């Protein structure tokens with residue numbers, strides 16, 4: 412079995428493609444499995460253009476037992492990074508079973524195959540959503556999780572528990588759950604980035620599409636929160652920094668440096684940024700004006716959440732490095748690349 416090979420599920424997607432690049436840069440061989448349900452083949456060309464290496468690509472659904480079994484039988488990767496999942500909070504409320512079936516089904520399938528094929532290490536994409544409306548900020552990994560407010564959030568909590576229990580039961584298995592805060596931006600080359608389908612749910616893609624003229628006006632959801640400027644506070648983490656956290660997590664398990672078989676790390680910057688700050692930061696970074704208005708609060712939004720990153724800094728030896736201005740420039744550069752806009 413090769414400790415330099417990593418299976419990346421959902422590797423054609425936003426976080427997956429950036430992680431594939433950082434893995435390849437760190438000397439890993441990457442095998443991507445993706446059903447392209449919310450991603451595009453073009454990201455594979457982007458990965459190849461950046462790294463000079465075309466990763467092995469298998470088009471399959473992680474819930475497809477036979478296809479995944481073939482993949483495990485044919486490739487001797489020691490580690491898996493499991494990104495493949497649905498992630499739209501609102502959709503999960505309308506179609507909960509779709510979320511439980513896909514997000515839980517794929518994880519169970521992969522863990523079962525890892526057990527049977529004796530694969531050792533898994534990194535799981537968890538989310539700051541598990542903290543809900545936390546009583547104390549910033550949140551540490553020991554901050555109690557709050558009951559999930561959406562089926563999507565519930566799949567992240569359930570998946571963490573399924574992973575913890577599986578790692579406890581299977582001797583050769585190690586797992587790290589990374590709790591992402593708000594990933595934004597794109598690779599500095601502007602060759603890969605986020606490709607939301609339809610109307611974006613998240614703030615930064617909505618901002619860049621508004622700047623590009625695809626959307627008329629950004630709605631700022633609420634200016635009456637109990638925060639300094641009345642808008643919500645989040646911890647916006649650069650996508651390349653986030654991708655690097657996965658490489659460090661894989662290195663840690665491959666080299667046997669993990670202290671526990673199952674570990675959890677926050678992946679954020681540790682810095683709260685308001686919606687207004689982000690919007691104005693985007694305008695300044697890119698020297699443009701954005702059309703925006705204040706709108707009512709969005710259902711389900713927490714007032715504030717940001718990370719205590721001490722554990723990731725000290726244990727993983729990882730920290731967020733990219734300046735927010737550079738991240739916001741990269742987000743706009745990517746939108747311009749996608750829309751053929753001259754900057």
Ligand code: UFG
Nearest residue numbers: 538539540612613614615617630631632643645686709712
């Ligand atoms: N926002 C706007 N206008 C928009 C979109 C968002 O004002 O058009 C605001 C939101 O109200 C929120 C902030 O921008 O205050 C960030 O919103 P996002 O949708 O970008 O991100 P969230 O913090 O709501 O959600 C993200 C992920 C989820 C994850 C959650 C965990 O998208 O998958 O973080 O904290 F569950």
